[in-house]
Amino acid sequence: MSDVARHLAPFLTFAALLRRSGFAVAPEQMMAWLAAIELLGPTGIADVRRAARATLAPPPERFDEFDALFDAHFLGALSAGLESAPREEEAPRAADDSAGGPEPIFGDETRESGAKATGAERLSARRFAPASEDATLRRFARALPARAPRRRGYRWRTARGGPSTDARRMFRDAMRNAGEFVRMRRRKRRLRQRRIIVLIDVSGSMKERTQAHLAFAHTLVGAADAVEVFTIGTRLTRVTSALRLKNRERALTAASLLVADWDGGTRLGEALGAFLAVPRFAALARGAALVVLSDGLERGDPRAMRDAVERFARIAWRIVWLTPLAADAAFEPRTAGLLAARPFLNELGDGASIDSICAHVLDLAKARAA
């Protein structure tokens, strides 16, 4: 047995290396890979690589990284590409309120103070003034259940004029009527609410509005079935369960305690990347309506932002970006980050007032994905 283990060791450690680097490798894929290597002979390292690509299925945009890891592991050549892309360090910048207490998970502080980081993150709780848009939010909460975006569910329900016949129900009726079909029964798919994900920018440039945005998110969490709320700045924090508290003042205070990067700089691209790097979060975005409340002022690399938004566009159902700068009708995005992200947005709209944010969310279902 130990003999077998020794022969398998290079492959198993490679899988471990991949997992550490953020590739998802399932045991069944490992088995398929080993079976594939045996099938192919193998006649050379190229066969092993081809088998790895086919069975471990790395995503195409990470082929280079995958190959670099492969070379490093099997050929012992640490390529430059690998060193410049240390996935591991980018990943863990997500804090999750459901995982533990109100203690935020801190990022790598040496990186924080690197050249790109702007301003100190203020690790302080924040007081909230009572919100003034009460009436708007109350109207919004009443209107939302009927107008939230929906998707088709898996289950059926009877419906007059539905698209297909409900044969089973008709047969059952027929039994009662001595085998006579009296009425045509039809059915349709039950509809479910699409998940809405709200990303609130809490960086310094959005300082004036974060509180109103959180109040909005609190109303949304109370009114709709499936909502997730995150704050983004220099890091990503999940505040959904804090916002589930009924009392708004208390909910906002609880949320504010979770957020560690109030009024700091903005590294939206990296924060969005962190969102996607956590599989549990990325799964939330699948088929969801994504609402981003941000001015898109990006101090980091706009390319990171572009890549993240592009991935979001492939996963999410719809992305609506609401920026306070767009209050003017003649608004054209200027910031590098927003310009980079724009091609992937379904809508770039006015987020200057709570009124307009509410209106956009209520219209999510109306506007079909472009």
Added chain:
Amino acid sequence: MAVRRTIVGIGSPRELEEALRAAYYLADEELATAAYLALALGKPLLLEGAPGVGKTEAAKAIAGVLGRSLLRLQCYEGIDAAAALYEWNFPRQMLALRQEREGAGQIDIYRDEFLIERPMLACLRRPEETVLLIDEIDRSDQEFEAFLLEFLSDFQISIPERGPIRAYERPVVILTSNRTRELHEALRRRCVYHWIEYPSPEREMRIIMLRASGVGERTARAVVAAVGRLRREPLAKRPGIAEAVEWAEAATLLNEQGARWPEAFRRSLGVALKDEDDFVHVSPKIDAILAEAQA
């Protein structure tokens, strides 16, 4: 894991590559390896790539090589089990019940003749005769993807009135996706995966010569160079392999009718670019591109 080393006499990626070439499909080594592994391991083959790189063609060629008929299931938004799996022939069931009441004796209305077979069921029932192609799966909804997951892991479905139906051997299933959205990780995991790139110029030229009739080598070379150049432009719809083949054919035809060379390419450009915006974008540069390609 049930492994079949040899399928219809094909025992290695190289042999599969040769067989595919005989079926007029030029596969590169990576694709041949992935396809061979999928067949040997009895796993579905997932092909991803930009539109027009020959994903569906690959499936057709593989079916041809295996000597099986291709069952094609085209996905669309809103596709459901009734379109993919089976449906009861309801009007006939009703008629049968009528007949039964009028004294035709007992009729089982869940017999085969009342079952309308859709591609996935057909593939389960005749795995040794068919190849199932689930085309453009990225167009379907999540709900269908989840349903597919169940099908692809066990190759078993259950019809409530009839009980489970299971394939007695692992069917050959090929999925394609244009990657307009990301597929679920669980689905990728179950498949052997291959990302089809645009072919290398050398291979694309061979494809054109193989596919198009009467296209000269110089024409093919020029088309490949021009198409490669066009693919680097930020176009809405980049020309695929099929477009390259058609462009070469169209230009050859125009040339035979008397059009001079750069002119023949320019006039038949509509075959390669099928979007007005792309056309407008490329127009100012097209002369330079063609001159460069013909050089």
